[in-house]
Amino acid sequence: MIDTRTVVLVEGVSDKSAVEALAGRRGLDLAGEGIVVVAMGGATNIRAHVGRFGPAGRGLRLAGLCDAGEEEEFRRAFEGAGLGSELSRSDLEALGFFVCVADLEDELIRALGTAAVERVVDAEGELGSFRTLQKQLVWRERTTHDQLRRFMGSGGGRKIRYSGLLVAALDLDQVPRPLDMLLAHLLLGSRR
Template sequence: MDATERFRTAVVEWAASGTGAPAAAEVAHELAAGTALRTAVLVEGVSDRVALEALAARHGRDLGAEGIAVVPLGGATSIGRFLDLLGPQGLGIGLAGLCDAGEESHFSRALERAGLGGGLSRADMEPLGFYVCVADLEEELIRSLGTTSVQQVIDAQGDLRAFRIFQKQPAQRERMVEHQLRRFMGTISGRKSQYARSLIDALELTRIPRPLDRLLAHVSAS
C-alpha cells in the first residue's frame, strides 16, 4: 500500500470515528508531514474517484505518485468533517473536490465554515479547486459520450440484455434514454464504478466533461 492509499484509508477512518480513531489520526498526520503528499481531492463516492484516476491515467499521470490523494467522502454531507480535518484548521494540506449539482450547497457552506470564503457561488468555488457536475458524474459522462456510444460500452461489458430488460420496466418506459442509462448504472452495487472507468476509457480526450477536466488541470497546477 503506497503512501497516498494509506493516507486515504487513515483519513476515511479518522473522519468516520472522530476522536475515537487516534491511530488513524496519527497515521494521517505523519503521512501529511513526512511524505510528498500535497493535495487531497474530496469526492462524493468511489465512482468519482475511479473516474478521476482513470482520466489522469489516460493523460499519462499517476495521481498518487504526484502526491494527490483522491478521497471518497461516503456522501456529500460529510464534506464539513473532512474539511475540518484536512483544511486550514486541520492538517493544512491542499484541497480540491468534485460534487453533484444537488450537493453544491453542502460543499459551499462547508467551505465557508472552513474559512475558505464567504457567500460562495459555483464560480467562486472553482478557483478554490472545487467543481460541480451539471447533474452528476454519470450524466456528465453520458452527455459527453452520447447515448449510442454509451450503449455500445454497455454491450461490451455484457450488460446490454440487462439494460433492455430494465428499459421495459413500467417506471422506465416513458423516460428518455439518458435517464434510463443513469438509473441503470446505479441499480447494482459497484456498477457506477465499473462504468465510470469504462466510459472514461471510451471518451475522446477532447470531449472530457468540463468539471473533471478543470479539476485535473487544477491539481496539476497546484
C-alpha cells in the same frame, strides 16, 4: 498519506474511480505528485473532511467534485472552514471544486452520447439487462439518457465499475467540464 500535498474530495467511489482513470489517461501520476483522491461516502461528510485535511487540519491543498444538488453543502463547509463567504460557483472553482450538473455519471453519458454508452454496456455483457430496464413500465417513456443513468445506479457496484469504463471510452477532447477542470487544476498545482 505521508507525502500528500493535495487531497481531492469526491462524494463516492465511482467519482474516485473516474478521477483516477482520467488522471491515468492524461499521464498524471497522482501518488507521485502527492495527490490522494478520497471518496467521502457522501456529500454530507464534506465538513468533516475539510476540517481534517484543510487549513484547520493538516493544511493540505484541497480540490474536488460535487453534484449540483450538493453544492450548497460544500459551500457551507468551505465558509465554515474560513475559506470565504457567500461563495459563488466561480469561487468554488477558484478553490479547486467543480460542480457536476446532476452527477458525474450524467456528465459522462452526455459527453459520450447514449449510443457510445450502450456500446460500453454491451462490451460488459449487460446490454440485455439494460434492455430489460428499458421495457419496465416506469422507464418506457423516459429518454435513453435517463434510462442509462438509472441502469448505472442499479445493481451492485455498477456505478463504480462503469465510471472508469466510461472515462476510458471518452475522446480526451470531450471530457465533461467539471472533470476536465479538476484535472487541469491538479496538473497546474503539481507544476508549482
